Amino acid sequence: MTDSQRFFYTSYLEKILVPFPDNRSNFVNFMILPLAMSILITNIKELIQVRDTNVTIVKGSDMKTLPVIKNAYLFIEHDTIVEYGSMDDYQDIDADEVIDATGKVVMPSWCDSHTHIVYAGNRVREFVDRINGLSYEEIANNGGGILNSAEKLQNTSEEELYQQSLKRLNEVIKLGTGTVEIKSGYGLTVDAELKMLRVIKRLKRESLAFIKPTLLGAHAVPKEYSNNKSAYVDLVVNELIPKATEEHLAEYIDVFCEKGYFDLDDTERILKAGVAHGLRPKIHVNQFNAFGGVALGVKYDALSVDHLEEMSKEDIEALKNSNTMPVALPSCSYFLSIPYTPARQMIDAGLPLALATDYNPGSTPSGNMNFVVSTACIKMKMTPEEAINAATINGAYAMGLSNMYGSICRGKKANLIITKEIPNYQFIPYAFGENLIDEVIINGIRLD
Numbered sequence: 001m002t003d004s005q006r007f008f009y010t011s012y013l014e015k016i017l018v019p020f021p022d023n024r025s026n027f028v029n030f031m032i033l034p035l036a037m038s039i040l041i042t043n044i045k046e047l048i049q050v051r052d053t054n055v056t057i058v059k060g061s062d063m064k065t066l067p068v069i070k071n072a073y074l075f076i077e078h079d080t081i082v083e084y085g086s087m088d089d090y091q092d093i094d095a096d097e098v099i100d101a102t103g104k105v106v107m108p109s110w111c112d113s114h115t116h117i118v119y120a121g122n123r124v125r126e127f128v129d130r131i132n133g134l135s136y137e138e139i140a141n142n143g144g145g146i147l148n149s150a151e152k153l154q155n156t157s158e159e160e161l162y163q164q165s166l167k168r169l170n171e172v173i174k175l176g177t178g179t180v181e182i183k184s185g186y187g188l189t190v191d192a193e194l195k196m197l198r199v200i201k202r203l204k205r206e207s208l209a210f211i212k213p214t215l216l217g218a219h220a221v222p223k224e225y226s227n228n229k230s231a232y233v234d235l236v237v238n239e240l241i242p243k244a245t246e247e248h249l250a251e252y253i254d255v256f257c258e259k260g261y262f263d264l265d266d267t268e269r270i271l272k273a274g275v276a277h278g279l280r281p282k283i284h285v286n287q288f289n290a291f292g293g294v295a296l297g298v299k300y301d302a303l304s305v306d307h308l309e310e311m312s313k314e315d316i317e318a319l320k321n322s323n324t325m326p327v328a329l330p331s332c333s334y335f336l337s338i339p340y341t342p343a344r345q346m347i348d349a350g351l352p353l354a355l356a357t358d359y360n361p362g363s364t365p366s367g368n369m370n371f372v373v374s375t376a377c378i379k380m381k382m383t384p385e386e387a388i389n390a391a392t393i394n395g396a397y398a399m400g401l402s403n404m405y406g407s408i409c410r411g412k413k414a415n416l417i418i419t420k421e422i423p424n425y426q427f428i429p430y431a432f433g434e435n436l437i438d439e440v441i442i443n444g445i446r447l448d
């Protein structure tokens with residue numbers, strides 16, 4: 001057993017072996033079930049993002065409100081939030097474990113709705129090249145960028161890819177992330193894309209984090225197709241999407257809709273094919289250029305449109321009265337020194353906004369949602385309340401999970417962050433770069 005596997009297996013505090021007859025043989029098999037535990041958290045300085053009704057999205061000026069109970073308690077049974085309230089109203093609850101959270105903030109885990117956590121190796125050389133003056137675009141044009149990661153991934157075994165990715169996933173869980181979307185997109189051949197998606201499926205099965213898989217076959221045009229992009233789009237539409245959906249490997253369809261990658265026509269062909277196979281769009285748009293990708297996403301009822309560093313008035317209008325969540329990726333802007341998504345303009349226009357990491361080897365080699373939330377406050381002028389709403393309930397919405405995750409609500413999953421002793425929740429974005437997390441509870445299980 002590797003260290004990272006041990007991290008998960010030892011996280012199940014207690015387990016019971018349940019015998020059940022195997023109809024196909026005379027043997028009795030055993031199912032391992034985590035023992036139903038109950039956890040009571042008392043004396044919580046601030047219990048934040050408390051929603052008595054099951055709110056699933058927060059928009060516009062409502063994002064300024066972050067409901068808080070001061071001096072609170074919270075009771076979890078098995079993997080579910082069962083009760084909470086003020087310590088003034090607390091009546092004895094018998095729990096298997098009690099956590100005294102004096103001086104600490106308790107909140108729902110981060111919901112990271114945009115990552116590329118499954119990749120091979122790193123692109124640290126390109127990082128140094130950029131410091132020395134090359135642009136992201138120049139590096140990509142010289143065979144670096146996504147194509148560089150694709151070559152590395154194609155030459156990495158599925159097992160090795162799984163181990164590298166699991167390590168990153170474990171790290172982000174320790175940083176307070178409980179739900180994660182993960183994209184393919186560094187395969188760029190049918191086999192390598194399916195390999196990535198199988199790794200995502202195994203992570204979903206073996207990790208405590210709740211994972212949503214996205215097919216991003218159209219992330220870049222592979223070298224072999226550089227003079228025949230439409231043949232690659234044909235491959236994605238006619239082979240990759242059908243195969244991935246036949247194996248139930250993806251829920252969402254993504255395209256990098258950008259100059260030099262996939263234009264509006266390519267994107268529309270791929271979205272149409274994805275939708276026909278039951279995949280909902282969640283797309284990369286407006287990272288460097290705004291040319292109608294947002295409206296196209298809305299037309300296909302995308303669950304989210306992500307990046308949005310460049311936003312036109314038309315883009316903002318297109319998002320109004322839609323079901324599409326705009327998603328900002330401030331760590332990418334930070335790392336590449338490109339503009340930040342104009343959050344103020346968007347929220348002030350009444351839109352919702354989600355925040356995610358974009359964890360990937362090229363534009364954002366970090367999966368730290370705490371840094372994302374700080375950066376959104378510092379650079380995008382989001383208030384702590386807006387940023388926390390964007391990184392919890394709205395992030396959950398952008399993964400189709402906000403009826404189960406993203407807020408403290410009776411009946412929702414017990415995915416929680418317990419901070420160290422801090423003055424108040426605003427301290428979380430304020431103390432940027434500091435790890436303020438004392439403990440993480442995921443699906444009702446305390447991680448060591």
Ligand SMILES: N=CN[C@@H](CCC(=O)O)C(=O)O
Nearest residue numbers: 145146256358360361362363
């Ligand atoms: N922009 C497209 N895809 C990734 C970066 C890919 C890479 O550079 O490897 C992103 O979301 O930033």
Ligand SMILES: [Zn+2]
Nearest residue numbers: 114116284358
């Ligand atoms: Zn991305």
